[in-house]
Amino acid sequence: MKKTLTTCGYCGCGCNFYLTVDKGRICGVQPKQDHPVSLGMLCSKGWQGHGFVRHADRLTSPLVRAEDGTFSPVSWEDAYALIARRLPDVLRQHGADSFAMLSSARCTNEENYLAAKLTRSVLGSAHIDHCARL
Amino acid sequence: MAGLATAYGSGAATNSIEGIRESDVIFVLGSNTSAQHPLVYARITAAHARGAKLIVADPRITPVAALADKHLRIKTGTNLALVNALMHVILAEGLHNEAFIAERTENFAALQESLAQCTPEWAEGITGIGAEDIRQTARLYATGSSSVIIYCMGVTQHVTGTRTCAALANLTMLCGMVGRPSTGLMPLRGQNNVQGSCDMGALPETLPGYVAAGTALAEQRFAPLWGNFANTKGRKLTEIMAGMVDGSIRAAWVMGENPAQSDPDAASVMEGLGKLDFLVVQDLFLTPTARMAHVVLPAASYLEKQGTFTNTERRVQMVNEVLPPVEGSRADWQILRDAIRALGGQADYTCPEDIFEEIKKVVPSYAGMSYARIAQAQGLCWPCPTPDHPGTPVLHSTSFTRGLGLFTVNTFTLDDMGEQPCADYPYLLITGRESHQYHTGTMTRRSWALDREFPEAFLDVHPDDALALKIKENWMVTIRSRRGSITARVRISKSVQPGTVFLPFHYAESSANVLTGHHYCDPVAGIPALKMTAVAIEEKK
Numbered sequence: 001m002k003k004t005l006t007t008c009g010y011c012g013c014g015c016n017f018y019l020t021v022d023k024g025r026i027c028g029v030q031p032k033q034d035h036p037v038s039l040g041m042l043c044s045k046g047w048q049g050h051g052f053v054r055h056a057d058r059l060t061s062p063l064v065r066a067e068d069g070t071f072s073p074v075s076w077e078d079a080y081a082l083i084a085r086r087l088p089d090v091l092r093q094h095g096a097d098s099f100a101m102l103s104s105a106r107c108t109n110e111e112n113y114l115a116a117k118l119t120r121s122v123l124g125s126a127h128i129d130h131c132a133r134l
Numbered sequence: 135m136a137g138l139a140t141a142y143g144s145g146a147a148t149n150s151i152e153g154i155r156e157s158d159v160i161f162v163l164g165s166n167t168s169a170q171h172p173l174v175y176a177r178i179t180a181a182h183a184r185g186a187k188l189i190v191a192d193p194r195i196t197p198v199a200a201l202a203d204k205h206l207r208i209k210t211g212t213n214l215a216l217v218n219a220l221m222h223v224i225l226a227e228g229l230h231n232e233a234f235i236a237e238r239t240e241n242f243a244a245l246q247e248s249l250a251q252c253t254p255e256w257a258e259g260i261t262g263i264g265a266e267d268i269r270q271t272a273r274l275y276a277t278g279s280s281s282v283i284i285y286c287m288g289v290t291q292h293v294t295g296t297r298t299c300a301a302l303a304n305l306t307m308l309c310g311m312v313g314r315p316s317t318g319l320m321p322l323r324g325q326n327n328v329q330g331s332c333d334m335g336a337l338p339e340t341l342p343g344y345v346a347a348g349t350a351l352a353e354q355r356f357a358p359l360w361g362n363f364a365n366t367k368g369r370k371l372t373e374i375m376a377g378m379v380d381g382s383i384r385a386a387w388v389m390g391e392n393p394a395q396s397d398p399d400a401a402s403v404m405e406g407l408g409k410l411d412f413l414v415v416q417d418l419f420l421t422p423t424a425r426m427a428h429v430v431l432p433a434a435s436y437l438e439k440q441g442t443f444t445n446t447e448r449r450v451q452m453v454n455e456v457l458p459p460v461e462g463s464r465a466d467w468q469i470l471r472d473a474i475r476a477l478g479g480q481a482d483y484t485c486p487e488d489i490f491e492e493i494k495k496v497v498p499s500y501a502g503m504s505y506a507r508i509a510q511a512q513g514l515c516w517p518c519p520t521p522d523h524p525g526t527p528v529l530h531s532t533s534f535t536r537g538l539g540l541f542t543v544n545t546f547t548l549d550d551m552g553e554q555p556c557a558d559y560p561y562l563l564i565t566g567r568e569s570h571q572y573h574t575g576t577m578t579r580r581s582w583a584l585d586r587e588f589p590e591a592f593l594d595v596h597p598d599d600a601l602a603l604k605i606k607e608n609w610m611v612t613i614r615s616r617r618g619s620i621t622a623r624v625r626i627s628k629s630v631q632p633g634t635v636f637l638p639f640h641y642a643e644s645s646a647n648v649l650t651g652h653h654y655c656d657p658v659a660g661i662p663a664l665k666m667t668a669v670a671i672e673e674k675k
């Protein structure tokens with residue numbers, strides 16, 4: 001059994017708790033007693049919101065959509081190769097300004113930083129926003 | 135949070151969550167706190183039990199409103215008129231803090247002049263709140279020794295959202311209720327890392343660390359690391375969506391969001407996504423948005439990766455890998471790193487900490503942090519500029535981020551009310567959250583214990599309206615707006631006012647955003663007036 005301290009991913013309170021994992025499943029939640037926000041408390045999402053993590057619907061491979069709308073699995077290498085071919089193509093034709101990034105208020109700081117860097121520096125577009133506005 | 139940034143120089147929450155416990159007047163606007171921010175609510179109840187006065191402005195009887203000493207049952211969309219009237223009373227009765235205004239602020243005369251007509255009687259006609267209640271609220275707030283204001287999307291998702299935030303900042307400065315513990319202004323963020331994504335420049339107008347796009351400072355700070363970059367102001371979310379429809383946006387990348395469900399006017403979002411020449415979506419599940427993508431990249435969840443989140447009180451905290459990613463999926467940071475490389479950019483990060491170290495070089499308020507310090511201190515509140523800095527739980531204590539606090543003029547006009555009911559669409563629909571579900575529900579609805587409790591959408595209808603509509607508890611109804619129609623089950627409830635109905639927006643089967651629109655938008659923030667939509671209701675045949 002492995003016990004890991006982490007931050008809740010559901011709301012801006014940012015409670016901390018320990019999650020216990022046994023045989024690849026989360027089997028225990030324990031709020032951190034001395035954490036400045038949680039103080040040993042959690043709401044129902046913190047207690048019970050982790051079941052999604054091994055849900056059967058989780059995606060397990062990159063997918064590419066065919067003309068007829070069906071998806072087929074491809075390798076990560078092929079997915080990146082397709083992106084590296086198609087995306088610059090569109091931008092060459094319509095300008096860097098025709099690209100937009102929708103970043104996420106659920107992702108980490110590091111990931112949001114990379115999203116900004118990818119958009120502004122690598123692709124040369126200023127169109128980046130996230131869901132805080134909604 | 136453009137309104138706050140203008141007033142203070144920073145749009146972030148000024149104080150800590152724990153500090154609310156010691157406040158003696160708590161003023162809550164447009165926040166269903168017990169559902170959206172349960173641990174903030176825990177502080178409110180603790181303070182209230184200790185004797186703090188609680189004032190809540192909300193059109194609905196939410197749990198926090200039911201607890202309040204004063205529940206101002208405000209007409210939807212009129213917060214700004216209320217706040218301006220509160221300031222009018224404070225000035226008229228001489229309850230303002232002259233010393234604070236003189237030493238810490240500017241532009242007071244303009245504010246004073248702008249409020250001359252905003253009498254409580256004027257506001258009563260607009261907000262539906264009695265003039266005497268407005269006077270009492272103003273006195274309570276102004277004479278408390280530490281008064282705090284807490285607000286959420288019930289304020290920001292209106293045409294007047296930005297102006298109302300700025301007016302609330304005016305109110306704090308007028309009474310000197312900012313820069314001390316247990317006072318200030320607490321905008322509560324909906325999603326867990328809204329603060330962090332703003333800090334990191336996932337915004338069209340600002341680069342990481344809130345450096346304004348288009349400035350020489352931006353060039354100077356980012357060119358050494360980023361080389362050539364788009365140093366201009368970009369489009370806001372609603373403008374991006376419009377661009378997809380009109381063809382000016384041709385390619386898009388969506389990371390962990392589900393705009394096909396979370397955005398207003400879902401039909402036009404689907405149309406826009408469908409027109410794109412190339413769409414990449416990173417997500418855990420094949421969401422309605424992912425189904426529109428040309429390439430879908432399977433992402434790991436926050437339980438399967440490392441990194442940092444910044445909470446609503448600016449506390450930067452560690453996210454740790456609890457279990458390995460589902461086989462075949464990858465962390466979003468890894469996906470983006472490899473995408474940057476594939477597209478010819480520089481990204482030599484071997485772990486999230488490498489990225490954090492780069493962030494520290496361009497975001498001074500994070501510069502003194504490290505993963506080790508964050509873990510050891512149970513999070514550090516920014517600004518934390520040097521390795522020996524303890525972090526800053528209370529902002530603006532000696533001076534504002536911009537120097538002097540700026541009073542702004544924020545006028546309310548009747549045009550600001552947004553979409554109003556009419557003969558064809560006689561009811562006003564308000565959207566919001568249930569306590570056990572989260573945003574569009576892609577995660578919570580797949581956590582069985584939560585979904586079991588609240589499996590489907592309920593439309594709250596006042597008993598008088600139910601009688602007029604000849605509908606009963608548990609019946610299925612069709613809800614129509616100018617943009618679309620959905621069905622939902624009826625729950626008869628006095629928590630809504632007659633003429634108003636409430637629907638949560640977590641459920642794909644009856645997605646409230648099919649009905650809402652962004653025709654009425656806050657002109658500054660581009661936040662659609664999601665809270666208000668005129669609808670018609672009838673029994674489902």
Ligand code: SF4
Pocket residue numbers: 008009010011012013014015042043044045046047171172173
């Ligand atoms: S446990 Fe509840 S209150 Fe705490 S961060 Fe998670 S969702 Fe928010």
